[in-house]
Amino acid sequence: MTVTRGLEGIIATESSISSIIDDQLTYVGYDIDDLAQNSSFEEVIYLLWNKKLPNETELNQFKSSLAQEMTLPQAVINHLQSYDLSTVHPMAALRSAVSILGLYDEEADTIEESANNRKAIRIQAKISSIVTAFGRIRKGLDPIQPKQEYSYAANFLYMLNGEEPKDLEVEAFNKALVLHADHELNASTFTARVCVATLSDIYSGITAAIGALKGPLHGGANERVMSMLTEIGEEDKAIDYINEKLENKEKIMGMGHRVYEQGDPRAKHLREMSKELTKITGNSKWYNMSVKIEEHIKEHKGLPANVDFYSASVYHSLGIDHDLFTPIFAVSRVSGWIAHILEQYENNRLIRPRAEYVGPKKQQYTPMEQR
Numbered sequence: 001m002t003v004t005r006g007l008e009g010i011i012a013t014e015s016s017i018s019s020i021i022d023d024q025l026t027y028v029g030y031d032i033d034d035l036a037q038n039s040s041f042e043e044v045i046y047l048l049w050n051k052k053l054p055n056e057t058e059l060n061q062f063k064s065s066l067a068q069e070m071t072l073p074q075a076v077i078n079h080l081q082s083y084d085l086s087t088v089h090p091m092a093a094l095r096s097a098v099s100i101l102g103l104y105d106e107e108a109d110t111i112e113e114s115a116n117n118r119k120a121i122r123i124q125a126k127i128s129s130i131v132t133a134f135g136r137i138r139k140g141l142d143p144i145q146p147k148q149e150y151s152y153a154a155n156f157l158y159m160l161n162g163e164e165p166k167d168l169e170v171e172a173f174n175k176a177l178v179l180h181a182d183h184e185l186n187a188s189t190f191t192a193r194v195c196v197a198t199l200s201d202i203y204s205g206i207t208a209a210i211g212a213l214k215g216p217l218h219g220g221a222n223e224r225v226m227s228m229l230t231e232i233g234e235e236d237k238a239i240d241y242i243n244e245k246l247e248n249k250e251k252i253m254g255m256g257h258r259v260y261e262q263g264d265p266r267a268k269h270l271r272e273m274s275k276e277l278t279k280i281t282g283n284s285k286w287y288n289m290s291v292k293i294e295e296h297i298k299e300h301k302g303l304p305a306n307v308d309f310y311s312a313s314v315y316h317s318l319g320i321d322h323d324l325f326t327p328i329f330a331v332s333r334v335s336g337w338i339a340h341i342l343e344q345y346e347n348n349r350l351i352r353p354r355a356e357y358v359g360p361k362k363q364q365y366t367p368m369e370q371r
């Protein structure tokens with residue numbers, strides 16, 4: 001047996017959802033640059049789930065079905081209010097809350113196609129309400145009901161902050177959601193597919209995927225990028241800080257990627273947004289510091305920035321709490337997880353690779369009293 005550590009380069013499935021070819025990312029064949037520039041997040045969700053762009057009527061219907069499903073069961077809110085949110089990481093709370101959401105969905109345990117399509121809408125709609133409710137409850141505030149007339153991006157910011165978001169904020173947040181929506185067979189998507197390939201249900205698949213996204217080598221990196229920038233504090237300290245980390249063989253969060261060699265095509269959009277948002281904050285420190293780090297790592301390690309690097313300063317500029325960065329990634333990526341889960345069900349086979357056994361062999365069993 002040949003072991004490929006981390007399954008690098010292994011083609012584990014066929015998929016017609018997103019592709020990365022020659023460092024270019026497409027969703028259903030549409031270039032991410034075009035989608036980031038032109039589309040709403042709702043349009044992208046529709047594209048990922050239906051493999052075609054919606055016409056105006058289809059999009060309006062889709063938007064309204066999402067907006068109608070955003071309200072959370074009171075039991076989920078009660079659950080969020082029942083523990084000490086000052087000590088719980090929001091990704092842990094989200095993982096548990098999505099699982100609990102399944103307990104209040106009468107169709108949770110069926111994997112029948114039309115039920116799955118209805119659950120897809122419910123989960124996509126409600127995940128944003130869970131994250132924003134968490135963000136408010138821990139500050140002693142009540143969750144806010146979404147506005148039917150708002151877009152998904154605008155509703156998220158509104159439900160989090162309780163005030164009408166500015167156009168530039170909605171535009172930036174919508175673009176971030178579009179850019180994070182899907183990414184071929186990344187670790188959390190693979191996790192979701194492995195889970196449902198046992199013919200388990202969609203809530204189990206999403207709960208498992210949230211657990212995988214939480215880790216710092218994956219979605220958890222965006223929060224840690226902001227911790228790093230905050231720890232550095234001043235622009236002129238950035239290079240010494242990074243050099244020390246590299247000398248200690250520590251990884252720089254938001255840098256490097258398993259698949260991209262030259263660079264992550266999403267990073268340039270987030271870099272531009274990070275720069276643009278300094279217009280709102282009047283503070284270009286985090287953007288300037290990020291550029292310095294990116295250039296230094298590229299030059300000295302040959303590693304490009306990934307999607308998590310500039311999303312940190314983008315979300316910070318939008319006034320979002322740092323530990324909500326990864327939950328926001330989940331709010332977007334759940335669209336991709338659902339698309340992959342539905343694709344897995346369509347042509348399912350149990351995912352069960354092998355391990356090469358390297359432990360001791362032919363051991364003699366010793367009775368307890370002789371050990």
Ligand SMILES: CC(=O)SCCNC(=O)CCNC(=O)[C@H](O)C(C)(C)COP(=O)(O)OP(=O)(O)OC[C@H]1O[C@@H](n2cnc3c(N)ncnc32)[C@H](O)[C@@H]1OP(=O)(O)O
Pocket residue numbers: 006216217218219221250251252253254255256257258259301303306307308
């Ligand atoms: C949305 C996302 O999930 S994007 C990724 C988010 N994660 C991060 O930003 C965390 C930081 N980055 C990393 O840890 C890695 O680049 C990963 C996990 C993303 C991909 O890495 P892999 O393909 O598994 O590469 P691996 O971790 O084996 O690293 C290969 C070499 O590059 C180095 N390297 C990779 N990334 C980094 C980094 N960010 N900082 C410093 N060195 C790095 C490793 O130390 C290793 O060096 P060595 O060969 O001298 O030991």
Ligand SMILES: O=C([O-])CC(=O)C(=O)O
Pocket residue numbers: 182183185186187218258259306307
């Ligand atoms: O594809 C990966 O390995 C990680 C990533 O960039 C993502 O999930 O967006």
